[in-house]
Amino acid sequence: MALKRFNGDTVVYFVCAALLLILGLLLVPNFILEHLGYDILNYILAAAILIYLFGYLVHKMRYVRSTLLFLTIVEFVLLFLVALGLVLQQFNIVKVQEPCQILGLALALRGIVEMFRAYYHQMGSNARYPLAQFIVNLIILIFGVYIFARPFIGRADLVWVMVVVCFVGAILCLVLGIMTTQSRRR
Numbered sequence: 001m002a003l004k005r006f007n008g009d010t011v012v013y014f015v016c017a018a019l020l021l022i023l024g025l026l027l028v029p030n031f032i033l034e035h036l037g038y039d040i041l042n043y044i045l046a047a048a049i050l051i052y053l054f055g056y057l058v059h060k061m062r063y064v065r066s067t068l069l070f071l072t073i074v075e076f077v078l079l080f081l082v083a084l085g086l087v088l089q090q091f092n093i094v095k096v097q098e099p100c101q102i103l104g105l106a107l108a109l110r111g112i113v114e115m116f117r118a119y120y121h122q123m124g125s126n127a128r129y130p131l132a133q134f135i136v137n138l139i140i141l142i143f144g145v146y147i148f149a150r151p152f153i154g155r156a157d158l159v160w161v162m163v164v165v166c167f168v169g170a171i172l173c174l175v176l177g178i179m180t181t182q183s184r185r186r
Contacts, residue, residue, distance in 0.1 A: 013177030017170045024166030027159055037159040039089065044162070045099055046086040049079055049106070064117075071116055075109040082106075099158050104148030111141025 027037040053076055061072050082102060114137040118129045 010177050010180045013173045013180060017173035017177060020166045020170035020173060024163050024170060027163045027166060029156060029159055037163075038155055041099065041155065041159055041162065042086040042089055045102060046083040049083040049086070049102070052106070053079055053083070066120075068113065068117055068120060071113045075113055078109060079106060098151045099155060100151030100153045101148050104144045104146070104151070107140050107144025108148055109144075111137055111144050115141060 023040075027040060029037050057072065057076050057079075061069060061076070064072055082105065086102075118134050118137060
């Protein structure tokens with residue numbers, strides 16, 4: 001069964017290719033503006049944190065009670081402040097600037113909350129907490145603390161990764177646009 005397409009999909013592919021190419025050029029460090037790539041990176045990180053907060057954590061808060069709810073709210077507030085600090089960079093709200101440290105902080109907070117969940121699960125019921133889940137939570141916590149303390153990906157490296165992703169996405173959209181143009185001629 002063939003996918004149904006709307007009439008303007010070729011134009012959408014070409015517009016997306018142009019936008020991704022422009023974004024990729026803007027992100028290149030020291031190409032157009034010196035720190036624009038870092039600013040855009042901070043906005044993308046803030047958007048990712050907000051998607052995590054409102055897409056996952058708010059849903060998770062509906063099903064937890066008592067101490068776990070308090071810990072989840074603390075995690076929500078701390079990560080919301082980090083996202084706010086990334087958007088309002090000129091005020092220096094958050095001293096954590098490296099993207100790897102921000103990811104480490106988020107993972108460490110999630111690991112701590114899940115460890116408390118395991119503890120309260122063992123106390124509150126006769127059912128045992130799954131050992132595999134406990135090990136995964138412990139690995140998340142340890143990895144989060146490790147990359148918070150010793151980031152292994154710098155801002156410049158991440159900006160270059162985003163530049164490459166934008167250029168590859170632009171080429172992909174361009175190829176898809178050409179392919180849809182060719183298929184319409186047949």
